[in-house]
Amino acid sequence: MVASEVFALPGVAVDPQRLGEVCGVHPTTACRLGLEWTDNAFLAHAAQHVIAPALRIVVIWMIAVIVNRVVRRLIRRVGRHLEGAAESDRFARFKAKAPSVLVETGSVSIRAAARAKTTTAVLRSVSSVVVYSIAAIYSLSVIGIRLGPLAAGAGIIGVALGFGAQTMVKDFLAGMFMLTEDQFGVGDVIDVSGSVDGSVGVRGTVEAVTLRITSVRDVNGTIWHIPNGDIRRVGNMSQGWARSLLDVVVPFGTDLDRAEAIIAEVAQRVTTAPEYRSEVLAPPEIRGVEAMDPTSVTIRVVVKTRPGEQWPITRALRAGLHDAFVEAGIKPPSTRHEIMVRPVPESDPPSAG
Numbered sequence: 001m002v003a004s005e006v007f008a009l010p011g012v013a014v015d016p017q018r019l020g021e022v023c024g025v026h027p028t029t030a031c032r033l034g035l036e037w038t039d040n041a042f043l044a045h046a047a048q049h050v051i052a053p054a055l056r057i058v059v060i061w062m063i064a065v066i067v068n069r070v071v072r073r074l075i076r077r078v079g080r081h082l083e084g085a086a087e088s089d090r091f092a093r094f095k096a097k098a099p100s101v102l103v104e105t106g107s108v109s110i111r112a113a114a115r116a117k118t119t120t121a122v123l124r125s126v127s128s129v130v131v132y133s134i135a136a137i138y139s140l141s142v143i144g145i146r147l148g149p150l151a152a153g154a155g156i157i158g159v160a161l162g163f164g165a166q167t168m169v170k171d172f173l174a175g176m177f178m179l180t181e182d183q184f185g186v187g188d189v190i191d192v193s194g195s196v197d198g199s200v201g202v203r204g205t206v207e208a209v210t211l212r213i214t215s216v217r218d219v220n221g222t223i224w225h226i227p228n229g230d231i232r233r234v235g236n237m238s239q240g241w242a243r244s245l246l247d248v249v250v251p252f253g254t255d256l257d258r259a260e261a262i263i264a265e266v267a268q269r270v271t272t273a274p275e276y277r278s279e280v281l282a283p284p285e286i287r288g289v290e291a292m293d294p295t296s297v298t299i300r301v302v303v304k305t306r307p308g309e310q311w312p313i314t315r316a317l318r319a320g321l322h323d324a325f326v327e328a329g330i331k332p333p334s335t336r337h338e339i340m341v342r343p344v345p346e347s348d349p350p351s352a353g
């Protein structure tokens with residue numbers, strides 16, 4: 001007994017001519033097995049046109065699910081390595097070729113981690129859409145649906161949806177550019193303008209950044225949800241480094257050398273205090289006379305600080321200068337203006353005659 005007889009499938013032998021009549025010129029395995037097992041033309045037809053396509057569709061979607069999981073896992077792993085979650089020498093060559101917006105340039109910050117996480121989530125979603133769209137197209141071709149008319153109809157629907165959702169598309173594209181360019185992140189203090197000249201804007205702390213909107217809470221506690229497509233100009237006041245800038249106004253006629261010495265002493269004392277020492281990046285600078293008018297002289301002092309620390313240091317400078325000026329007897333410029341009115345002499349009376 002040969003091996004083929006031992007492992008032969010149960011059923012009846014099928015005449016090749018009848019197999020061609022029932023299953024066609026290119027019979028599928030399902031039709032052949034159905035005819036061999038049952039010797040029934042109807043069941044063989046059902047296996048040919050129902051069971052076989054269903055099995056192919058199941059296989060297509062199983063492959064799509066596996067491919068999608070593998071791609072999403074790879075994207076997540078690469079994202080973790082790029083944001084510095086797990087450094088490895090074997091990724092050095094890949095990181096050298098990766099875009100600079102995806103590779104860390106220093107210590108891992110909350111903003112960088114959030115940006116990498118959001119970008120990774122977007123890429124994973126896009127990969128899922130692509131994989132499942134290809135699986136759907138193959139499934140439609142298996143069941144014999146012509147994709148030409150569907151593509152034409154989908155194109156018309158896509159154009160209509162594009163006109164209706166162009167604002168949303170603009171928001172998503174603007175959100176992608178803001179994330180990849182690292183314009184701002186959660187925790188940054190920004191000034192958002194809705195027009196080029198800055199006439200319409202909001203200043204506050206960023207609480208959330210998504211692909212569609214940016215949430216900013218202003219100093220009054222109001223939270224503003226701004227569509228990303230409406231942001232025309234943004235100023236980030238807490239990125240990289242900041243500067244505490246203070247214009248000190250003294251009365252006109254004050255000894256400027258003495259005033260600048262007092263300002264320098266106060267600035268040095270404030271910036272070397274324990275609570276501000278680690279937040280100052282450079283020694284204070286006295287820029288000198290910034291402005292002058294008939295009643296006052298303005299002296300500018302600047303201090304380079306860490307992002308977001310310029311405001312408490314500026315307040316500390318104001319408080320220290322107030323006490324120092326009071327002790328030195330330097331009073332603020334007078335806001336009272338004296339107006340002298342001279343009487344107009346009466347004209348000589350006209351002579352008679």
